[in-house]
Amino acid sequence: MASRPKATILDIAREAGVSKSTVSLVLQGSGLIRPETALKVRKAIEDVGYVYNRGAANLRKAHSNVIGMVINDLTNPFFAEMAVGMERVFQSAGIVPFIANTAENPVRQEEVLKSLMEQGVAGLIVSPARGTTPGAFRRIEMAGLPIVFTMRRLPESRIPVIAPDNHRGAWLATAHLIGKGHRRLAFFGGSSDLVVYHERLGGFREACEALGIAKRDTLVVEGETSRKGGIACLETALAMADPPTAALCFNDAVAFGVMLALRKRGLEPGADFAVVGFDDVVEAQHYMPALTSVAVDSAGLGERAAHVMLKMIQSRTTRAEDHIGAVNLVVRDSCGPDRRTGMGDAA
Amino acid sequence: MASRPKATILDIAREAGVSKSTVSLVLQGSGLIRPETALKVRKAIEDVGYVYNRGAANLRKAHSNVIGMVINDLTNPFFAEMAVGMERVFQSAGIVPFIANTAENPVRQEEVLKSLMEQGVAGLIVSPARGTTPGAFRRIEMAGLPIVFTMRRLPESRIPVIAPDNHRGAWLATAHLIGKGHRRLAFFGGSSDLVVYHERLGGFREACEALGIAKRDTLVVEGETSRKGGIACLETALAMADPPTAALCFNDAVAFGVMLALRKRGLEPGADFAVVGFDDVVEAQHYMPALTSVAVDSAGLGERAAHVMLKMIQSRTTRAEDHIGAVNLVVRDSCGPDRRTGMGDAA
DNA sequence: GCCTATAAATGGAACGTTCCAATAAATCAA
DNA sequence: TTGATTTATTGGAACGTTCCATTTATAGGC
Numbered sequence: 001m002a003s004r005p006k007a008t009i010l011d012i013a014r015e016a017g018v019s020k021s022t023v024s025l026v027l028q029g030s031g032l033i034r035p036e037t038a039l040k041v042r043k044a045i046e047d048v049g050y051v052y053n054r055g056a057a058n059l060r061k062a063h064s065n066v067i068g069m070v071i072n073d074l075t076n077p078f079f080a081e082m083a084v085g086m087e088r089v090f091q092s093a094g095i096v097p098f099i100a101n102t103a104e105n106p107v108r109q110e111e112v113l114k115s116l117m118e119q120g121v122a123g124l125i126v127s128p129a130r131g132t133t134p135g136a137f138r139r140i141e142m143a144g145l146p147i148v149f150t151m152r153r154l155p156e157s158r159i160p161v162i163a164p165d166n167h168r169g170a171w172l173a174t175a176h177l178i179g180k181g182h183r184r185l186a187f188f189g190g191s192s193d194l195v196v197y198h199e200r201l202g203g204f205r206e207a208c209e210a211l212g213i214a215k216r217d218t219l220v221v222e223g224e225t226s227r228k229g230g231i232a233c234l235e236t237a238l239a240m241a242d243p244p245t246a247a248l249c250f251n252d253a254v255a256f257g258v259m260l261a262l263r264k265r266g267l268e269p270g271a272d273f274a275v276v277g278f279d280d281v282v283e284a285q286h287y288m289p290a291l292t293s294v295a296v297d298s299a300g301l302g303e304r305a306a307h308v309m310l311k312m313i314q315s316r317t318t319r320a321e322d323h324i325g326a327v328n329l330v331v332r333d334s335c336g337p338d339r340r341t342g343m344g345d346a347a
Numbered sequence: 348m349a350s351r352p353k354a355t356i357l358d359i360a361r362e363a364g365v366s367k368s369t370v371s372l373v374l375q376g377s378g379l380i381r382p383e384t385a386l387k388v389r390k391a392i393e394d395v396g397y398v399y400n401r402g403a404a405n406l407r408k409a410h411s412n413v414i415g416m417v418i419n420d421l422t423n424p425f426f427a428e429m430a431v432g433m434e435r436v437f438q439s440a441g442i443v444p445f446i447a448n449t450a451e452n453p454v455r456q457e458e459v460l461k462s463l464m465e466q467g468v469a470g471l472i473v474s475p476a477r478g479t480t481p482g483a484f485r486r487i488e489m490a491g492l493p494i495v496f497t498m499r500r501l502p503e504s505r506i507p508v509i510a511p512d513n514h515r516g517a518w519l520a521t522a523h524l525i526g527k528g529h530r531r532l533a534f535f536g537g538s539s540d541l542v543v544y545h546e547r548l549g550g551f552r553e554a555c556e557a558l559g560i561a562k563r564d565t566l567v568v569e570g571e572t573s574r575k576g577g578i579a580c581l582e583t584a585l586a587m588a589d590p591p592t593a594a595l596c597f598n599d600a601v602a603f604g605v606m607l608a609l610r611k612r613g614l615e616p617g618a619d620f621a622v623v624g625f626d627d628v629v630e631a632q633h634y635m636p637a638l639t640s641v642a643v644d645s646a647g648l649g650e651r652a653a654h655v656m657l658k659m660i661q662s663r664t665t666r667a668e669d670h671i672g673a674v675n676l677v678v679r680d681s682c683g684p685d686r687r688t689g690m691g692d693a694a
Numbered sequence: 695g696c697c698t699a700t701a702a703a704t705g706g707a708a709c710g711t712t713c714c715a716a717t718a719a720a721t722c723a724a
Numbered sequence: 725t726t727g728a729t730t731t732a733t734t735g736g737a738a739c740g741t742t743c744c745a746t747t748t749a750t751a752g753g754c
Contacts, residue, residue: 006490006491008739008740008741009740009741010740018703018704019703019704019705020704020705020740020741021703021704021705021706021742021743022702022703022704024741024742024743025702025703025742027741028742032701032702032703033702033703034701034702034703037702037703049486049489049490051464051465051486051490052465052740052741053406053465053467053739053740053741054402054465054466054467054741055401055402055403055405055406055466055467055740055741056402056406056709056739056740056741056742057740057741057742058402058709058741059400059402059403059406059708059709059710059711059739059740059741059742060708060709060740060741060742060743061709061741061742061743065462066462066466068445074427074430074431074446075424075427075428075431075629077422077424080421080422080427081422083421083448084421084422084448084450087448087450091455091458096447096458096459096462097447098415098445098446098447099421099445099446099447099448100443100444100445100446101430101431101434101446103431103434108438111438111443112443115412115413115443117398118398118399118400118401119401119402119413119466120400120401120402139396139398142396143353143396143398144353227633256633260633263635282422283630286574286603286607287635288610288635355709355710355711356710356711357710365733365734366733366734366735367710367711367734367735368712368713368733368734368735368736369732369733369734371711371712371713372712372732372733374711375712379731379732379733380732380733381731381732381733384732384733399710399711400709400710400711401711402710402711403709403710403711403712403739404710404711404712405711405739406709406710406711406712406738406739406740406741407710407711407712407713407738407739408711408712408713408739
């Protein structure tokens with residue numbers, strides 16, 4: 001069990017009675033080697049417990065089979081779903097995604113990106129941490145490494161983005177609320193340093209305007225994009241003079257928080273206050289009441305990102321089109337009509 | 348933007364007017380270099396957009412700063428929580444964890460492990476996929492690479508394990524149910540190819556026996572360790588002649604499924620049927636009703652695993668003690684007294 | 695039998711680092 | 725001044741692969 005100096009292709013060559021070049025060819029599955037020789041070599045590989053040194057190999061041929069996926073919040077189930085989609089397509093292409101978490105910390109993100117690059121990844125799929133500085137990806141672009149953003153975009157960057165149609169999603173959700181008769185609407189959670197925030201808030205505002213809700217009947221409360229943030233948002237809103245009767249939440253986590261806080265006050269989500277989420281994570285349909293949410297097809301987005309990355313690698317380019325994924329509102333039980341106006345659609 | 352051939356330490360050396368050795372020394376933060384020289388070098392590094400090639404470096408010094416974390420189910424929030432704990436301790440040690448998902452697929456696991464090893468990781472923290480063959484880690488052990496298992500252990504392996512006290516956790520939960528007056532108990536979810544399953548089921552059985560529940564009043568339903576599995580388990584159980592009134596679930600996901608299925612049948616979890624989960628993921632406290640569950644301190648387990656790994660790496664050993672983490676039952680609202688016997692504790 | 699064409703296997707240089715041994719420059723003791 | 729010591733810097737070999745240019749073995753054509 002003493003860890004002997006690990007075997008190299010030379011050891012295998014000696015063991016199998018061939019040259020190192022032959023071993024190398026076998027490892028690459030070259031057809032130039034006589035089958036019996038290949039067999040002999042493979043046996044030797046097995047016998048000595050050889051492990052391929054990709055670092056050494058990359059020194060020559062410079063094309064690794066790993067890509068890095070850098071995400072800002074591993075505990076958000078949304079990203080797990082997306083990762084699963086990605087993995088599906090990468091697996092069939094023989095490439096392995098390594099996932100690294102930045103926990104929404106730009107400094108950590110810097111470290112993680114550095115490490116990934118040093119490791120010689122073939123490409124990077126990144127959901128940038130909040131507060132990422134504009135120059136954070138300059139090194140990567142300079143190195144000509146393929147990179148795509150998912151979900152979030154940076155203010156003035158030309159890196160391709162794979163993201164859902166946030167504007168339209170928010171528009172749909174808001175229109176739904178208004179259709180239910182609500183006249184005092186809130187937008188809960190998120191913060192203005194995120195481009196996504198402006199997209200979703202923009203959709204909310206435009207829908208309000210287009211459907212005749214005055215700006216002063218509209219309330220925007222920033223907050224953490226978590227359950228905790230949602231709780232805080234609701235407290236703030238209900239403390240106001242003329243509180244809203246419905247809210248579009250920045251994401252499902254916020255929506256869950258809002259529902260929790262409603263319950264705590266003895267209010268019934270859906271009946272006493274309408275709430276709609278964003279992302280439609282799997283939990284949404286299992287909540288009580290089931291959460292109406294904007295479905296963004298996370299797995300599909302992941303697949304898309306993977307495909308774009310694959311294409312970039314193959315065509316050795318660093319450019320790609322943005323991809324804005326279709327969204328749709330899935331209506332469940334968390335948005336009843338406004339009780340006061342009583343003028344909503346039939347539930 | 349054309350990706351010029353990437354810079355090496357020789358380019359930097361030329362740029363800064365020093366030798367490659369000097370550059371190497373600067374990169375390693377050696378104190379042997381005159382500060383002004385070091386500064387000059389660092390400037391050159393910045394100017395040419397250099398990225399360190401760790402593969403080449405490892406060729407000589409063979410100690411990378413990355414460890415691989417291989418998990419069987421990325422979508423289980425439990426692992427995300429654990430990963431966060433790990434990251435905390437690794438970060439301060441300057442090592443970067445890369446996470447790879449096997450989606451409970453032994454073949455995928457094989458690929459992922461292979462890739463990680465080839466990449467030259469310093470160690471591996473693995474939660475093995477279901478159905479992992481006994482020999483799956485032979486290569487890794489042969490290579491003398493530090494490896495620890497988390498959560499799951501393999502039948503006849505001497506690889507150190509970091510896991511919660513499953514037996515005791517199940518015992519506590521079962522005793523709680525019995526204390527509430529339940530006399531017909533079920534164990535839901537999981538499958539017998541998992542060692543953890545036997546540990547938890549063992550705790551359940553022993554508690555039943557010790558506290559006077561006859562084996563024939565006991566029901567065991569295997570099933571997927573997911574919400575879906577939980578739903579199926581409940582259906583099966585309620586279809587029986589003399590159904591149970593309470594269930595210990597293999598994990599929280601199963602418990603959520605059971606609660607869902609109860610609701611769907613018009614039964615109220617807690618009041619009409621008691622359910623307790625295992626793991627105590629964050630969702631547990633937010634469910635309706637809040638789920639009573641066995642807390643395993645996932646983040647703490649992650650930290651522990653990371654510490655053990657660090658120690659193994661430093662002492663260049665491949666041996667370590669198992670660590671069985673303390674558990675405790677957190678009682679919430681999902682287990683009322685048995686209505687029929689009416690002999691439980693006061694709720 | 696010889697020459698050529700094809701198939702199979704090989705040696706050596708190169709890839710980007712580290713580190714040892716060696717050199718060059720600066721400082722000190724006498 | 726000279727030799728010894730310390731401080732900075734450097735060249736070169738080594739790490740484990742790939743791949744090109746060769747060599748060697750095998751087969752085919754006449």
